[in-house]
Amino acid sequence: MTILATLLGSPLLGSPLPAHAPWPRAEITAATWEAATTHLAAGDLTLLSLWGEPERVHMALSEPAAATIAILTLPCPTGRFPSVGRLHPPAIRLERTIQDLFGLTADDADDSRHWLDHGAWGRGTPLATPPTRAPAHDYAFLPVHGDNLHEIPVGPVHAGIIEPGHFRFTADGETVVRLEQRLGYTHKGTEGLMQGAPLAHAARLAGRVSGDATVAYASAFARAAETALGITPPPRATWLRALMAELERIANHIGDFGAICNDASFAIMLAHTGILRERVLRTAMLCFGHRLMMDRVIPGGLAVDISPDGPAAIRALIAEFRPRLEQLATLYDNTASLLDRTVTTGIVKQDDVRRFGAGGHVGRASGRDFDSRRWPGYAPYDTLRFDIPTLPEGDVNARVWIRIKEIRASLSMLEQILDALPPGPIATPLPTPTAPTEALAFAESFRGEILVWLSLNPDTSVARCHLRDPSWFQWPLLEVAIDGNIVADFPLCNKSFNCSYSGHDL
Amino acid sequence: MRKILLESLTRGALTETAPTPDDAALADLANAVNRAAKRRLGRSLAIREVDAGSCNGCELEIHALNNAFYDLERFGLHFVASPRHADVLMVTGPVSKNMREGLLRTYHATPDPKWVVAVGDCAVTGGLFANSYACDGALDTIVPVALRIPGCPPTPLALLRGLLALLEPSAA
Numbered sequence: 001m002t003i004l005a006t007l008l009g010s011p012l013l014g015s016p017l018p019a020h021a022p023w024p025r026a027e028i029t030a031a032t033w034e035a036a037t038t039h040l041a042a043g044d045l046t047l048l049s050l051w052g053e054p055e056r057v058h059m060a061l062s063e064p065a066a067a068t069i070a071i072l073t074l075p076c077p078t079g080r081f082p083s084v085g086r087l088h089p090p091a092i093r094l095e096r097t098i099q100d101l102f103g104l105t106a107d108d109a110d111d112s113r114h115w116l117d118h119g120a121w122g123r124g125t126p127l128a129t130p131p132t133r134a135p136a137h138d139y140a141f142l143p144v145h146g147d148n149l150h151e152i153p154v155g156p157v158h159a160g161i162i163e164p165g166h167f168r169f170t171a172d173g174e175t176v177v178r179l180e181q182r183l184g185y186t187h188k189g190t191e192g193l194m195q196g197a198p199l200a201h202a203a204r205l206a207g208r209v210s211g212d213a214t215v216a217y218a219s220a221f222a223r224a225a226e227t228a229l230g231i232t233p234p235p236r237a238t239w240l241r242a243l244m245a246e247l248e249r250i251a252n253h254i255g256d257f258g259a260i261c262n263d264a265s266f267a268i269m270l271a272h273t274g275i276l277r278e279r280v281l282r283t284a285m286l287c288f289g290h291r292l293m294m295d296r297v298i299p300g301g302l303a304v305d306i307s308p309d310g311p312a313a314i315r316a317l318i319a320e321f322r323p324r325l326e327q328l329a330t331l332y333d334n335t336a337s338l339l340d341r342t343v344t345t346g347i348v349k350q351d352d353v354r355r356f357g358a359g360g361h362v363g364r365a366s367g368r369d370f371d372s373r374r375w376p377g378y379a380p381y382d383t384l385r386f387d388i389p390t391l392p393e394g395d396v397n398a399r400v401w402i403r404i405k406e407i408r409a410s411l412s413m414l415e416q417i418l419d420a421l422p423p424g425p426i427a428t429p430l431p432t433p434t435a436p437t438e439a440l441a442f443a444e445s446f447r448g449e450i451l452v453w454l455s456l457n458p459d460t461s462v463a464r465c466h467l468r469d470p471s472w473f474q475w476p477l478l479e480v481a482i483d484g485n486i487v488a489d490f491p492l493c494n495k496s497f498n499c500s501y502s503g504h505d506l
Numbered sequence: 507m508r509k510i511l512l513e514s515l516t517r518g519a520l521t522e523t524a525p526t527p528d529d530a531a532l533a534d535l536a537n538a539v540n541r542a543a544k545r546r547l548g549r550s551l552a553i554r555e556v557d558a559g560s561c562n563g564c565e566l567e568i569h570a571l572n573n574a575f576y577d578l579e580r581f582g583l584h585f586v587a588s589p590r591h592a593d594v595l596m597v598t599g600p601v602s603k604n605m606r607e608g609l610l611r612t613y614h615a616t617p618d619p620k621w622v623v624a625v626g627d628c629a630v631t632g633g634l635f636a637n638s639y640a641c642d643g644a645l646d647t648i649v650p651v652a653l654r655i656p657g658c659p660p661t662p663l664a665l666l667r668g669l670l671a672l673l674e675p676s677a678a
Contacts, residue, residue, distance in 0.1 A: 116604075118603075118604045120603040120604050120606060120607070121603055121639055121640055122603075122639075123639070126639045126640070156605065156608045157556060157589075157608050157611075157612050159587035159588070160587070161555045161565055161568055161569055161585060162557070162565065163557050163560070163562050163565065164557050164558075164559075164605055164608060184604055185559070185602065185604045185605045185608065186557070186559045186560070186561075186599065186602050186604070186605065187559075187602055187604050187640050188559055188600060188602055188635045188638055188640050188641055189635070189638035189639050189640035189641065190635075190638075192638065192639060192640070193634070193635065193637070193638050201634075204634060205634055208561040208563070208634060208658075209561065210561060210562060211560070211561040211562045211563025211564070211565075211566060211659065212562055212563070212566055214561075214563065255566075255569075268507075268510070268511075271573075271574060272510070274570075274572070274573035274574065275520060275573060275574050275575070277570075277573070278570060278573050278574075278575050281570070291567070291661060292563055292566065292659070294563070294658065327509075327510065331507055331510060334507070335507065500562065501562070502559075502560065502561045502562050505602075505604075
């Protein structure tokens with residue numbers, strides 16, 4: 001019997017709830033919650049997410065060895081739950097978020113400082129009625145002791161055109177001895193706005209959790225809604241979603257490739273990748289009428305079909321893109337001064353990515369062979385041929401190469417999709433369920449897997465939606481990756497991760 | 507490297523001809539921009555971008571202004587790293603309450619004369635986040651706004667049109 005089956009079968013408050021698809025969710029006791037935490041700490045289970053509701057907490061778990069997924073739900077009638085982060089650090093920020101939004105307390109947590117609540121909302125615990133906790137008033141960074149150390153506070157407003165976040169460096173000369181992040185500046189209350197929202201409106205909100213991954217977010221949300229409602233979108237919609245998702249992946253990876261090199265003062269690369277990125281966005285505009293393809297993926301299928309001259313435009317794009325990419329990859333590989341900056345810089349250890357369940361290029365550049373397109377998998381990726389590149393080194397250079405290799409794979413997938421694009425309708429009408437339904441779904445964005453847990457009311461409005469960005473399990477690794485590197489290499493490390501602030505802050 | 511440089515020299519420019527300034531943007535500016543101030547600054551404006559809670563979609567398109575197709579710097583417009591060097595603040599996002607102080611400090615650190623440009627539907631009206639407990643909504647409720655460039659996100663062309671209005675002499 002697998003660990004998850006044992007946990008699900010052990011002293012339940014009820015049996016797995018029938019309305020949850022496609023994986024089981026069960027209400028469990030605090031003892032089972034603690035048993036699951038012990039398994040997480042031992043590395044037998046991977047934490048997919050941890051989130052709250054006004055009177056309960058959920059954790060989504062996967063068991064890699066058995067290829068299974070389950071959600072454990074712990075009712076919190078007294079407003080408390082046993083801390084997961086105490087034994088399993090990847091849960092700490094998620095727990096602090098549950099405390100800030102819902103006012104539920106993680107018992108025995110080592111770090112119970114506020115996280116998303118900066119004391120600016122005019123109230124505490126905005127998603128709990130009535131408020132159960134006072135708003136934040138001050139914030140203490142972790143103390144650092146030692147001779148000749150100095151602090152460098154950076155942000156939230158940065159020098160470049162990037163999102164806001166605060167980085168507190170403690171340095172010994174040029175060498176960083178600690179980085180502590182403070183995030184939450186872009187918190188927009190997205191999950192709060194979703195509660196009670198009609199499905200179509202909630203889908204638009206999901207598409208604006210992180211603008212650079214709008215197709216992936218809209219797809220993950222749509223897949224959750226469709227699974228909850230028990231429908232399957234038409235094949236043409238599924239294939240076109242993948243087409244958009246791969247265009248989005250290529251645009252982001254090529255842009256980041258140039259931006260990483262630019263942060264090592266190698267500006268010519270950004271000039272060239274900027275042209276390629278613009279070509280992708282213009283092709284997206286021509287095919288789907290929006291450069292970032294926002295609001296094109298909707299629950300039930302798609303809002304628009306690909307334009308008649310779209311397929312030819314994508315083939316022309318591929319024909320131009322492929323040789324240029326190889327030229328730039330060769331330039332990267334032949335420029336010793338650039339490699340000097342990226343090789344052995346910002347190393348993320350393999351054990352850490354496994355422990356944090358870090359996905360995307362961050363995980364794959366440190367040997368974690370995980371991609372939600374392959375497992376748990378979803379259409380049409382089950383019929384597409386693609387490699388999932390992994391590298392063991394975990395440095396900036398490895399993350400650059402993973403991105404280059406993923407662009408190659410995506411270009412090949414674009415061709416496969418165009419060759420096999422089925423005809424037919426692009427959307428299925430949404431049924432009206434008779435009872436509340438729930439579902440969990442994934443979609444692989446360029447930075448890793450997005451998890452969406454959706455609970456629908458009988459009128460298909462949203463009862464509760466939780467969106468977990470891949471950045472949740474990547475940001476903490478950036479703190480570790482910069483250890484022992486010089487301050488000047490932080491932009492390189494940060495760009496090679498390219499975590500989402502907005503996706504994390506919600 | 508040498509091959510790429512040579513090729514770039516012979517391939518011809520990708521940069522597109524400048525769009526005409528946006529009429530709505532010009533009307534917007536007519537009330538806000540002081541001709542004398544503009545004469546002092548000449549046709550060169552330094553822009554500081556501030557993300558006040560955007561989804562990062564607007565940032566992607568602002569970035570695109572620097573690519574070879576739009577080449578913002580040919581108009582004398584360029585992005586600077588500090589508000590103390592800036593004439594223009596380009597602000598995105600529905601002003602998340604957690605960023606309000608950062609935004610105000612940036613605004614006050616920018617020397618006069620200065621103009622604030624609201625970029626994207628969120629900054630213009632609050633967008634989808636207008637009624638959130640965590641957002642203040644439209645930017646002009648927090649700081650005076652000289653120019654509005656709507657869109658979700660605005661295309662680089664729309665951004666360029668709006669920004670060119672800042673340089674257009676007829677605007678004042």
